[in-house]
Amino acid sequence: MKNIHLIWGVIIPLGLLLSSSIRPTARQSSGAWMQLINGKDMSGWKASENKETWSVTPEGYLQAVGKRSHLFYEGEYLNGAFKNFEFEAQVRTFKLANSGIYFHTKYQESGWPGQGIEIQVNNSHIGEGDYIELKRMGSLYGVRNVYKTFAKDDEWITVKARVENDRVQIWVNEIKTVDYIQSERRMAGIKKLSSGTFCLQGHDPNSKMQYRSFKVRRLPDAASSNLAPLTYAPWQDTLLKYQGQQFAFIDLNPRTSLSPQDLAKYVYSTGINVALLKNPKTAKELSEAKKLPLFTGIKVNADNLANLKANTADYIIGESTGIESARTLLNSKKINVWSDKGQDLNTDQADELLDLAKQNNVAIEIDNVSKTPSLAVLRKAKAKGCKFTFAGLVPADKLSQSLYVVEAIRGAKLSYKDQYVPKW
Template sequence: MKNYSAIIGLIFLYLLSISCSKSKDGEWIDLFNGTDLTGWEANENPESFKVVDGAIYCDGPRAHLFYKGDYKNGVFKNFEFKTMVKTLPSSNSGVVFHTQEQPYGPLLRGYEVQIDNSYEREGDFQELKKTGSIYGVRNVYFPTHNDNEWFELSFKVVENHVEVFVNNRKVNDYVQPDDPWRIKNDKMKVFSRGLLALQCHDEGSKVYFKDIKIKVLPDGEKLTPPTSKEWDTKITQLHHANFPVIDFHVHLKGGLTIEQAIENSMKLGINYGIAPNCGLHFPVTNDESLFAYMDTVKAQPIFRGMQAEGREWVTLFSPEAIAKFDYVFTDAMTWTDRDGHRMRLWIPEEVFVKNEQDFMEQLVGKIENILSKEPVDIHVNPTYLPEVLAAKYDELWTDERIDRFVNVLAKNKVALEINSRLKLPSEKILKKAKEAGVKFTFGTNNTTSDLGTLDYSLEMMKKLGLTYKDMFMPKPNGSKPVQTKGLPDQITG
């Protein structure tokens, strides 16, 4: 009788354990006890991981810390994951999923969700991928958080789809097509099932993790990718090459909302810089309206740009307000000629051309004056000519004028936009700019809600052989032109 009762008791405990185990699915489960590394194993250099003040602290030689605890034995397919993270300056880390153990080196299987708020690697390679990137597949190039502050990093994986969030705001969304493009060594960097791992990137990359949780999800249906296989291949190749696919010249115009822009950005894999028009008779005209605008976009997953309109803009805003933007750009489409006409070159009725050659000399002189004196990062709508002269573009942009244009860009370290909507500048001018060491950006300057796919920019990138090293990236606080150059004493014309 005693043996029979014992057997019944064991069966009850077994069934209870199964029931408890099953009940965990769909619930948040702690993967880290906050005290020690129970359930976690390092593949190499275990000294790179320790528990400090209730958090897993990563600092030391490259290594990965795998979760191999009791829950599912650490093997997950569909799930939600979240953790609190804090990075110290110049630190790099990541969370890898659907991976497996290997003795050493970068993991060859699964996807990495990048953690990098300010990392600048020494040497020849500059890491551009920021926190929230699906590393080398769909990169985030804009900053999503600051160092020295705790933030929540989370992501949701269902079949062929992953969404990444920083503080509950989506920053990345990727649907993998069947048989996606991968280089030879990355063929296993696809959705499957596998382990989770925290990355210690290198000595000096100091990152903390705490409150590490997972929720197992049921199987779901595979999603149809939102773009063609051809586009997915093109954009993945660029992201793999660390190339910043960014449209820095987007406006909320033609019915385009910021929500639509963000959705389009994640669909196409193109990061956006969204800019208001700031200047006389434009939506943003002073510090008060500038700060009001910034309040609406400060937490959005975008770059925040400022389009400085007209030459009067330098008198309307304080340096402190201007420095709130990630970057500032301007063009030479609004200026006052020697006869006192304030022209806006895109409006035929406001263009005055008495003599074509004289007009061009004034235009190039204005460009030289603007780029020498105004504290801007990028020159946009470059080499634009008004409708009355546009047909003579190649004739009027002589070699001498091109040289003056390129020289002022290079001397003042102002980047040159390759504008896809206007198809400017010409290939000839772009080649000279590259030879002079000028940096480049991509831009659309949309007038409708259709942002396109940067076709001209990407065409010129290929023809010129541009790499990520040829591309402009916004400068850190303290190094922005308005902080190093200041505002001019007088209007530039």
């Protein structure tokens, strides 16, 4: 049984979920690569609404700077529509820029595309007005969201995707960020894979984006992942609902013995973002996450806090076992997240500790398994302006037994803006 993996009652071969190459097998291979950007003009592309947003730079790049406009491919290689395919795009984002690559879409003159699915192209966009954007480069927008940035602004980034009927895989600079298998049933708010053309997004006047290459080749219409469709558990439906309200489900304190590769499979299959977590002595092992879609964290306590070296992790989490260790950690200026294992937030010292967390910009962990802190404490922390993180979301059986994180969201009236996301 060591060559299979069980997800929500579906048996899936292990090797398929972690395949990191975009090259198809001989059986799947289809037509030659087609370059959709000619480096001279916008031939084959049709802009919507604010057409002046799009231009061609002297170097031959397609560039978006201006009001919302979408650039749809309608050139000679379309030949009706693209269904199964792989593409490779070279994109460059500039500070605060937001864009997207849509597939299975069709031309519309105004508004956000109503047909198709978007691959997020965004390293540093923070949102507009009251809206805060947390989703990052390589997300399958609203379906499999990625909250860690794996690329940098002002650099050319390679975005690859492969679509085979019921499966979508996405890579950002060779890191596979998404491996999604579509459910057989229709999910509220999630569009079904179909067929159509490609579209590049010009998002807003502050979003300067450039595309210098967009290569695509078709795969046979009969191409298939040969993987069983996902069977969604009731808890997954609930998380999808709240994901639609922009909540980022990230386990920054996974208490599991899963390998980095198995953690990555969990991210792919559930959409829950996960961290590889080590202590100060084993921090070098965080390098195992280098090519995986994982946050990296270091867990400390009051006793080993002094052993913390130069920080190369995405965040530091402090775990206390009593009031004095809680004070030490919260006052240390070294931690980003506080895990209250001593449950001192259930004592008379709760107000003092919450004030320390707020003063020192330390987020409070909500543990889905131990169901702590209590809703009363969370309401108090919310009123003080504290931030929050989640734990106890790995593995899936923990979510089958408890959805306290959702109770916390409802009971304390939390919003996605109350969440802490590392290095955001």
